[in-house]
Amino acid sequence: MTEAVQTRPGGRSARVRAAVHRAVGDLLATESPEALTIPAVAARAGVHPTTVYRRWGSVAQLLADVATSRFSGDIVVPDSGTLAGDLERWMSDVATDLTDPDVLALMRATIGSGPEGGCACTVDRHDQLRAIIDRERARGGKVPDLERAIDTLLGPLYYRAIFSDQPASSAWARGLVATLLATM
Amino acid sequence: MTEAVQTRPGGRSARVRAAVHRAVGDLLATESPEALTIPAVAARAGVHPTTVYRRWGSVAQLLADVATSRFSGDIVVPDSGTLAGDLERWMSDVATDLTDPDVLALMRATIGSGPEGGCACTVDRHDQLRAIIDRERARGGKVPDLERAIDTLLGPLYYRAIFSDQPASSAWARGLVATLLATM
Structure with a gap:
């Protein structure tokens, strides 16, 4: 030194x-x-x-700091020119991130030690989804409600990562985007 | 003694x-x-x-035992005569269970200490959903795919409980059932 x-x-x-x-x-x-x-x-x-x-x-506050640092700005909001293209690219990136065992271990530990209501590991995901929807609105396109998009896209994706042994493939994630766009 | x-x-x-x-x-x-x-x-x-x-x-194995005991047989599979009625009643019961802070604390601790892939807190939920679908099939009705039902119903419900500060009301949970039945 x-x-x-x-x-x-x-x-x-x-x-x-x-x-x-x-x-x-x-x-x-x-x-x-x-x-x-x-x-x-x-x-x-x-x-x-x-x-x-x-x-x-405390360990809980330390984990929250590590998670905030790891899960902030790590995924770039895509700009493909269409809502479907942006959502598919972004979901594919988030799904790929969740296949990393180190990411899952940090997420599980943060959930286990954190308080109820919200997790540092998904705050930035909500901001990114909002940015994608806002951009489509600025293009003049029809957009889904943010809460509905979170339910339909992030709900199944994080459920598979944490609670289920089903894989979250890119093709499956694109199917969630199709469901959201078909039912909005 | x-x-x-x-x-x-x-x-x-x-x-x-x-x-x-x-x-x-x-x-x-x-x-x-x-x-x-x-x-x-x-x-x-x-x-x-x-x-x-x-x-x-270990603490992890102890928590898994407590979770298995707590989350097994705690919710009765309803038999209302229709798939929509069964799913709505069941989702309402599961959503109500997740509003209990003690249930959430056990679930968060179990996730945090468990290995990747699956959680003792949802194994019985999958069995219950399978039983509801099997009963409708026995009635001769059209049924959704089990994995799709898990994605559409349990994904958003558990995501709200663990990752989001949005409430999971009964009316909202019934909306998830409507989405599943409209898109199967």
Whole structure:
């Protein structure tokens, strides 16, 4: 560590955050969820447990921070020129993201530790879906209600990822888009 | 404790299981999910931690046992005479069950600690939906595909319970049934 880095608290703070986030990901990928404790995260990140307690307070808050960071801005809202094209591309990207075991492990852990009502892992998905619908409205096209789109598209997709052993293929996800557009 | 009870291992075993299950429910209702450890469960149930480790092995397996017990046979498959009537009654019962904070806490904890692919909290729901569809088929009626029914009915319902802050009202749940029947 150089002296220049040591004297920049922002730089050190960002490095600690990155190391702690990485430690959470590593532990979720390799250990049982019960092993995710603040002392274990601190040991793996090479920082003092007090640093983690002071900054995040609890495993639940730490997981929420990791999830917000992981699930924000990770998927670009497509602009294919049509509502059907945008929704199909976006659903395919979200479905592909949910096939990553590390993503699923983080999502399951965040659900398990979070409070009721909402999850940091889907806030950005709702914003992206709203952006797709708003763009079609700006084009002058007919649009579905946002809540109905969430129910019809994200409901089955996340249900399959979390509660069912059925695969969520791209073809199946495109079928959900067809159902939404046919019934709006 | 009477001597007759003490000499019946089955009776004692069932009592230990009930006490441990109750302790899990109490801890989930009153503490943060991080507090759900085997020593804490054992202390609350008034049994030795070794008893819990030996019988359930881990928090994940204990939670799966509690969830299987809680979510099995709790909702009766209705028999109203029509597919629409059966599905509406059943969806209303499932939606009502999901408004119970204790049910949500158990479900979230089970998701967080379980392996990928499937959850003890929905296995019985799939069996119930299959039974409703099979009965309509026996009546000679037209029926939806089971996977499509799971996607259309349970997907949005569980998504709202876990990922969204939108309420899952009975009227809204009946709307999902109408969508399924209109598009099958």
